[in-house]
Amino acid sequence: MKKGQTGDRAAALIGIMLVIFIFYVLFLPPEERTKLLGEDQEKIKIGEQAKEIENTQNLLLSDTIGRLSYIEETEQNHYIPNIIVMESKNAQVLATENTFKLKKGLFTDKTKKMIFTLKQPEKIENPILSFQAPTRKGTLRIVFNSIPLFEGEIQTQNPEPIKIPKELLKTTNTIEFYVIGGFFQKKEYVLTNVKVIGDITETAKQKSRNTFKITKTEYENIKDSYLYFNPYCTKEPTLTITLNGRKIYEATPISNSLNRQELFTDELKEGKNIILFEIDKGKCSIERIKIKNTLKPVKTYLNYFNVNEDLYDKILSKDAHIILKIEFVDDGKTKEAEINVNGIKDIINQKDPEYEKDISKIIKEGNNYIKIKPKTELDINKLEIRIE
Numbered sequence: 203m204k205k206g207q208t209g210d211r212a213a214a215l216i217g218i219m220l221v222i223f224i225f226y227v228l229f230l231p232p233e234e235r236t237k238l239l240g241e242d243q244e245k246i247k248i249g250e251q252a253k254e255i256e257n258t259q260n261l262l263l264s265d266t267i268g269r270l271s272y273i274e275e276t277e278q279n280h281y282i283p284n285i286i287v288m289e290s291k292n293a294q295v296l297a298t299e300n301t302f303k304l305k306k307g308l309f310t311d312k313t314k315k316m317i318f319t320l321k322q323p324e325k326i327e328n329p330i331l332s333f334q335a336p337t338r339k340g341t342l343r344i345v346f347n348s349i350p351l352f353e354g355e356i357q358t359q360n361p362e363p364i365k366i367p368k369e370l371l372k373t374t375n376t377i378e379f380y381v382i383g384g385f386f387q388k389k390e391y392v393l394t395n396v397k398v399i400g401d402i403t404e405t406a407k408q409k410s411r412n413t414f415k416i417t418k419t420e421y422e423n424i425k426d427s428y429l430y431f432n433p434y435c436t437k438e439p440t441l442t443i444t445l446n447g448r449k450i451y452e453a454t455p456i457s458n459s460l461n462r463q464e465l466f467t468d469e470l471k472e473g474k475n476i477i478l479f480e481i482d483k484g485k486c487s488i489e490r491i492k493i494k495n496t497l498k499p500v501k502t503y504l505n506y507f508n509v510n511e512d513l514y515d516k517i518l519s520k521d522a523h524i525i526l527k528i529e530f531v532d533d534g535k536t537k538e539a540e541i542n543v544n545g546i547k548d549i550i551n552q553k554d555p556e557y558e559k560d561i562s563k564i565i566k567e568g569n570n571y572i573k574i575k576p577k578t579e580l581d582i583n584k585l586e587i588r589i590e
Contacts, residue, residue: 206272214397218227254434260589261571262524263507267582270539270574271419273497276402280414282477282491287410289328289439289483291401297375299396304381308338314379318398329400330363331377333393340389343380346370351377356391366398411482414493419579421472423497427465429477430492434458437484444478449552460490470495503574507587514567523566523590528557530583545569561587 205278297318305312320326331344335356344352352364379396382388433441433455443451444461451463479488509517509524516522530537532555539550546564550557572587574580 208314224355262509262587262589263505263585263587265505265585267503267574267585270503270576270580270582271423271498271501272576272579273419273423276497276499278416278420278495278497280416280493280495282414282493284487284489284491285410285412285479286485286487287479287481288407288485289437289481290404290407292404293328293399293465294402295397296326296329297398298398299393301392301394302379302396303337304342304379304391304393306381306383311565314393316377316379316396317374318377319374320371323371323375325403325405326371326400327403328367329364329368329371329398331396331398333361333396335360335361335391335393336409337390337392340381340383340387340391342391343382345378347375347382353382354530363399371400371528409478410488411476411478412491414475414477416470416472416475416495418472420495420497421470422466424470425496425498427467427470427493427495429465429584430460430465430494431455431463432458432460432488432490433486434487435481435484435486439481439484439486441486442478442480444480446471446475455486465493468501500576503582503585504571505585506569506571508569509567510567511567513589514565517562517565520562522562523560524562525586525588525590526559526561526581527559527584527586527588528574528582529584529586530555531583535582536578537580538572539580540575540577542573542575545554 220495255436297316299314299316302314303312305315316338331346331351332414335342338356338359341353341355343350347370349370351366351370375398379391379393381389381391406463428444429443429450433458435441435455438454440452441455442449445465446469448469450465455461475493477493481487517524526543527542528550534553535552537550537557541548541550543561543564544566548559572585574582574585
């Protein structure tokens with residue numbers, strides 16, 4: 203083979219490999235092609251930064267707003283149904299004893315000791331001791347907790363009950379029965395149906411528990427709060443009102459008149475609130491119960507942006523456009539708001555998380571403003587006013 207032919211073949215092979223390499227490079231991803239060809243990464247980075255700076259320069263206003271609460275009414279009333287609280291006492295048998303005999307003679311001395319317990323002796327009113335005496339000869343003596351209670355002759359089988367002083371009552375009580383008389387006198391008693399009876403107050407009827415609910419938006423916007431109630435009471439009781447476990451009122455109310463009590467925000471809470479009315483005696487019909495919360499005005503978003511003379515000329519010549527874009531949280535709820543740019547209003551009513559509008563026609567040279575007045579609770583990720 204000649205030397206010239208060998209050179210031609212080598213050149214052809216190199217040409218084929220070069221074509222294959224060129225096609226390989228063309229079909230590589232941009233990043234890999236850049237690495238392979240050794241393009242200047244710093245230039246690319248500078249280009250990206252320049253683009254970012256250009257985007258920033260095109261922004262007239264950028265803000266992350268957050269939540270805008272909406273309150274339909276500036277006053278919220280929570281009504282509680284009319285209630286009746288009363289002191290209710292029922293006579294109850296506190297202790298009983300089987301039939302027993304008392305006897306005193308020359309060689310006999312038969313007595314009786316009756317022991318009983320009480321859970322809450324301080325809550326017992328008008329305690330009495332009652333019994334029947336089918337056999338009654340001599341003088342009957344009764345001692346209650348070591349204090350003489352009665353001494354005398356019983357004349358009838360069904361004598362009047364014997365009053366027990368309230369202060370003598372204890373948790374554990376002892377009643378001692380004796381019969382006494384002259385040396386030659388016959389002394390004997392048979393007592394049946396022996397009972398200790400007292401009035402016990404049913405405290406459940408002296409109080410009334412009710413609930414009402416406060417929303418998060420309402421709670422966060424309470425300006426002041428008052429409790430109103432109109433009581434009709436007997437015996438001038440002390441009325442105690444407790445709200446969420448805190449005592450907010452304790453006094454003798456003005457009967458047949460509208461009473462007002464100021465409430466503080468920390469006495470209320472978001473969600474379920476519990477209010478309790480309680481009296482110590484008598485009876486109260488409490489009507490027209492209302493918790494009235496006055497709320498702060500709706501929070502309106504307000505911000506400003508500036509349009510210089512050069513930009514305003516471009517807007518007039520339609521070489522530039524001003525775009526308003528609002529990005530909401532995509533919660534699937536309807537977004538309702540009133541948008542006000544330089545006094546020109548528009549209404550948003552949509553579920554879409556993005557709102558965009560060309561506001562070029564209502565822009566003016568110098569200071570401009572934008573207001574957002576919510577008509578529903580709004581969560582706004584971002585607001586932008588940019589130049590395009």
